[in-house]
Amino acid sequence: MPRGLWTTTVGSFPKPPHLERARNRFARGEISEAELRQLEREATIEVIRSQEEIGLDILVDGELYRGDMTTYFAELMDGFEISNPVRSYGNRYYRKPVATGRVRRTRPWTVDWWKFAQSQTKKPVKGMLTGPYTMMDWSFNEHYPSREALAMDLAEAIREEAMALAEAGAKFIQVDEPAISVRPEELKLAVKALGRAVEGVKAKTITHICYGDFDVIYPALLDLPVDMIDLEMANSRYDLLDRFRQHRFTKEIGYGVLDVHSHRIETKEEIKQGILRGLELLRPEQMYIDPDCGLKTRTVEEAKEKLAVMVAAVREVREERGITA
Amino acid sequence: MKIETTLSGSFPKLPLEPGAPNVRVIRNRMDQGKATQEELADATRETTKRILALQEGAGVDIPVDGQVAWDDAQTYLARGVPGFTIAGLIRYLDTNTYYRQPEITGPVSWKHPVTAEDFKAAQSMAHRPLKAVLPGPYSLYRFSRDLHYKDVNEGLRAVGEAVSREAKALEDAGALGLDLVEAPESWDLIPEVPAGKTVALGLVDARNTKLEDPARVAEGVRKARSMRSDLSWQLCPTASLEYLPVDRAAMKVARLTEAARLAS
Numbered sequence: 265m266p267r268g269l270w271t272t273t274v275g276s277f278p279k280p281p282h283l284e285r286a287r288n289r290f291a292r293g294e295i296s297e298a299e300l301r302q303l304e305r306e307a308t309i310e311v312i313r314s315q316e317e318i319g320l321d322i323l324v325d326g327e328l329y330r331g332d333m334t335t336y337f338a339e340l341m342d343g344f345e346i347s348n349p350v351r352s353y354g355n356r357y358y359r360k361p362v363a364t365g366r367v368r369r370t371r372p373w374t375v376d377w378w379k380f381a382q383s384q385t386k387k388p389v390k391g392m393l394t395g396p397y398t399m400m401d402w403s404f405n406e407h408y409p410s411r412e413a414l415a416m417d418l419a420e421a422i423r424e425e426a427m428a429l430a431e432a433g434a435k436f437i438q439v440d441e442p443a444i445s446v447r448p449e450e451l452k453l454a455v456k457a458l459g460r461a462v463e464g465v466k467a468k469t470i471t472h473i474c475y476g477d478f479d480v481i482y483p484a485l486l487d488l489p490v491d492m493i494d495l496e497m498a499n500s501r502y503d504l505l506d507r508f509r510q511h512r513f514t515k516e517i518g519y520g521v522l523d524v525h526s527h528r529i530e531t532k533e534e535i536k537q538g539i540l541r542g543l544e545l546l547r548p549e550q551m552y553i554d555p556d557c558g559l560k561t562r563t564v565e566e567a568k569e570k571l572a573v574m575v576a577a578v579r580e581v582r583e584e585r586g587i588t589a
Numbered sequence: 590m591k592i593e594t595t596l597s598g599s600f601p602k603l604p605l606e607p608g609a610p611n612v613r614v615i616r617n618r619m620d621q622g623k624a625t626q627e628e629l630a631d632a633t634r635e636t637t638k639r640i641l642a643l644q645e646g647a648g649v650d651i652p653v654d655g656q657v658a659w660d661d662a663q664t665y666l667a668r669g670v671p672g673f674t675i676a677g678l679i680r681y682l683d684t685n686t687y688y689r690q691p692e693i694t695g696p697v698s699w700k701h702p703v704t705a706e707d708f709k710a711a712q713s714m715a716h717r718p719l720k721a722v723l724p725g726p727y728s729l730y731r732f733s734r735d736l737h738y739k740d741v742n743e744g745l746r747a748v749g750e751a752v753s754r755e756a757k758a759l760e761d762a763g764a765l766g767l768d769l770v771e772a773p774e775s776w777d778l779i780p781e782v783p784a785g786k787t788v789a790l791g792l793v794d795a796r797n798t799k800l801e802d803p804a805r806v807a808e809g810v811r812k813a814r815s816m817r818s819d820l821s822w823q824l825c826p827t828a829s830l831e832y833l834p835v836d837r838a839a840m841k842v843a844r845l846t847e848a849a850r851l852a853s
């Protein structure tokens with residue numbers, strides 16, 4: 265019997281409203297760091313329970329203790345300062361890292377959180393990092409002579425963390441590079457930097473990419489030196505399959521079937537159709553089924569409902585096609 | 590010879606001083622039902638006034654209104670022109686920044702001015718003539734998704750027509766310089782500019798917080814002048830300063846005008 269169609273998520277889960285409030289209170293100095301950490305740990309346990317109840321195969325810690333996906337890491341490193349707020353879109357603002365010296369990892373960033381999450385479940389928990397190209401592209405650079413120089417020092421630092429996660433026992437390590445799709449002319453640099461970040465890391469390596477012009481970067485994307493590439497399939501109505509028809513997708517794929525920017529809960533039938541269309545071109549052993557992107561912009565309830573429908577759809581496809589997990 | 594300084598498009602909306610009128614705070618309060626449209630209009634006006642004062646204080650020759658009400662460089666105009674609808678979030682260039690993609694879903698037909706009232710309001714608060722800023726037809730078309738026109742040239746023509754009608758409306762509203770010219774992206778393009786044109790030299794990096802040395806920027810101006818004596822020049826940032834933190838954006842403006850003084 266073929267195996268495959270394992271279910272997972274892209275990384276972030278929605279922060280429950282009481283945790284959002286606690287983060288704001290912490291920022292205003294109204295509660296202590298220890299109090300906030302305690303609430304984050306409780307919420308992380310809740311996210312692990314919830315993923316188990318839904319029946320996902322590969323879990324994540326939910327990143328409830330992180331804010332922005334670059335600033336979180338930059339704050340823990342040497343060589344970065346954090347800017348005053350910069351506009352992201354509409355009324356959303358974030359603080360952006362500024363490289364003002366040599367960037368270095370001087371202590372673990374996520375290993376303790378990973379260990380804590382893994383201690384709560386028998387299912388594998390993925391290690392989740394932001395990639396060197398994206399960290400570079402989303403930071404200001406006041407120190408390095410070139411974009412490459414900054415990206416390669418970031419790659420060294422991220423590799424140390426990835427090694428530490430693998431040593432702690434992480435079987436899956438995801439190093440996200442959402443920025444890759446925006447500047448196709450720098451794909452070579454991204455490949456080099458990500459390659460260094462995962463070099464010699466003894467785990468299944470994954471990268472997640474989103475929002476871009478895949479016409480330009482596919483099939484060159486397949487040069488990314490990781491075992492699995494995670495892509496948003498659903499929100500482009502599975503258009504990417506046409507590219508795969510012209511040029512075979514040769515790696516394992518994180519196959520996104522839930523539109524994370526929509527409140528609407530997908531139907532089981534449409535998810536099944538999406539997976540079945542994928543199975544015309546991909547082997548089940550190649551496919552990991554997940555949402556298009558992180559779930560942090562949805563509510564806790566929406567995220568649960570979407571994932572539950574996804575798991576139900578995968579179960580039916582497995583049954584119909586005689587595929588086991 | 591003096592070189593004139595100008596900015597392009599939008600400017601950070603947050604105040605430098607804590608407690609000053611703040612559109613971000615008001616919009617958050619509106620989302621919670623705790624502030625009114627009127628309070629937002631007040632904060633928008635105060636923010637525009639502040640952005641104008643900052644430029645005038647630094648000695649910017651041709652200031653802009655800062656596009657305080659705009660969500661991004663494309664959608665504010667597109668929302669007001671029939672034929673466009675506004676779709677989902679798309680990541681924007683080199684940062685963790687998004688815009689909503691305009692979609693062309695029917696014939697693009699300009700019906701009434703979209704930006705002229707805002708321009709007049711800003712001009713009434715300024716002490717010198719402002720430059721109006723619209724998206725160039727090419728960038729507006731490129732950032733949009735054309736679901737209507739079968740032919741790219743036909744689509745571009747329709748968008749170009751709408752933008753030029755809006756430009757005309759701005760002219761009628763009293764706008765002097767209208768920034769539709771896309772600045773050359775590299776020195777290599779300068780020899781190809783037709784004689785007599787005004788070229789905007791983007792010598793202050795709008796995408797990085799690192800501050801330029803005004804003396805080096807002034808050198809760039811002299812280099813450009815030595816390449817072509819038959820062109821007029823303006824000095825500006827490489828793009829809108831909106832995606833810098835407000836403190837850095839203000840420092841960049843000061844460096845820009847300082848460089849212009851050194852180059853004159």
Ligand SMILES: [Zn+2]
Pocket residue numbers: 442472473474475556557558
């Ligand atoms: Zn994503």
